[in-house]
Amino acid sequence: MSYIKKYLQAVLIWILIIPLAILNGGFRDYVLIGSGRLALPISGIILCVCIFAVALALIPKIRGCKKRDYIIFGLMWFALTNLFDLIMFLKQGKGFEELLQAYNFMSGNLWILVVLTAFLAPIVTAKVKKLM
Numbered sequence: 001m002s003y004i005k006k007y008l009q010a011v012l013i014w015i016l017i018i019p020l021a022i023l024n025g026g027f028r029d030y031v032l033i034g035s036g037r038l039a040l041p042i043s044g045i046i047l048c049v050c051i052f053a054v055a056l057a058l059i060p061k062i063r064g065c066k067k068r069d070y071i072i073f074g075l076m077w078f079a080l081t082n083l084f085d086l087i088m089f090l091k092q093g094k095g096f097e098e099l100l101q102a103y104n105f106m107s108g109n110l111w112i113l114v115v116l117t118a119f120l121a122p123i124v125t126a127k128v129k130k131l132m
């Protein structure tokens with residue numbers, strides 16, 4: 001399988017995570033918000049689980065991968081997740097200072113865990129599924 005096809009498949013799998021992230025945000029804003037300070041960390045954990053579930057279900061379907069491919073998939077997912085978040089912040093009229101606050105886990109925001117999960121999910125999936 002060509003490199004381009006493998007990496008395109010990995011990007012398409014990542015794109016499937018976007019609706020889950022949006023639904024998770026709605027769930028947080030309309031259901032979990034009554035949980036007060038717990039809404040944000042619970043939402044972060046739910047999104048991490050969703051990312052791993054998608055990776056476990058679909059990453060093994062990409063054939064002909066080597067260890068470095070899974071690492072590159074993780075780097076791509078990490079970059080795409082951060083880029084998507086940046087675009088959403090800018091679209092909402094928020095600045096970089098507010099964006100950086102999302103990475104402050106002391107405030108209860110587990111976004112740093114989400115982006116690390118995006119990086120690790122393809123790699124961990126490959127190890128769990130014995131693909132590498």
